[in-house]
Amino acid sequence: MxxxxxxxxxxxxxxxxxxxxxxxxxxxxxxxxxVEGFIPPELPDYNDPSLSFLLSNLLPQSSVLDLGGGAGRLSIPLAQNNYSVT
The missing domain is CATH 1.20.5 (Single alpha-helices involved in coiled-coils or other helix-helix interfaces)
Structure with missing residues (x-):
C-alpha cells in the first residue's frame, strides 16, 4: 500500500x-x-545589422510583427521611424 x-x-x-x-x-x-528581466539594460543599438537591414528594406507603410527581437531592441527604433509595430 x-x-x-x-x-x-x-x-x-x-x-x-x-x-x-x-x-x-x-x-x-x-x-x-x-520586471528587471524585461527592461532593456540600455537603449537600442541603432547600428544593429538586423535593424539596418529592416530599415533599408521596409516600405514606408509597412507594419511589423516583432516576435522575440528582445525587449524593445527592434520595436522601439522601428516605431520611432514611423513603422506600425505589433
Missing amino acids: PFIKNWDQLVIDHHEQSENKIIKKEQDDFWEDK
Missing part, C-alpha cells in the same frame, strides 16, 4: 502548492520580481 501513501502525499503537496500560490498572489505583485 505504499502507492496510496505516495498518492496521498502528492495530493497534499498539490494543495499546499496551490494555497501558497493564492496567498503569494494576494500579497505580492506577480511581475514585481520579473
Whole structure:
C-alpha cells in the first residue's frame, strides 16, 4: 500500500502548492520580481545589422510583427521611424 501513501502525499503537496500560490498572489505583485528581466539594460543599438537591414528594406507603410527581437531592441527604433509595430 505504499502507492496510496505516495498518492496521498502528492495530493497534499498539490494543495499546499496551490494555497501558497493564492496567498503569494494576494500579497505580492506577480511581475514585481520579473520586471528587471524585461527592461532593456540600455537603449537600442541603432547600428544593429538586423535593424539596418529592416530599415533599408521596409516600405514606408509597412507594419511589423516583432516576435522575440528582445525587449524593445527592434520595436522601439522601428516605431520611432514611423513603422506600425505589433
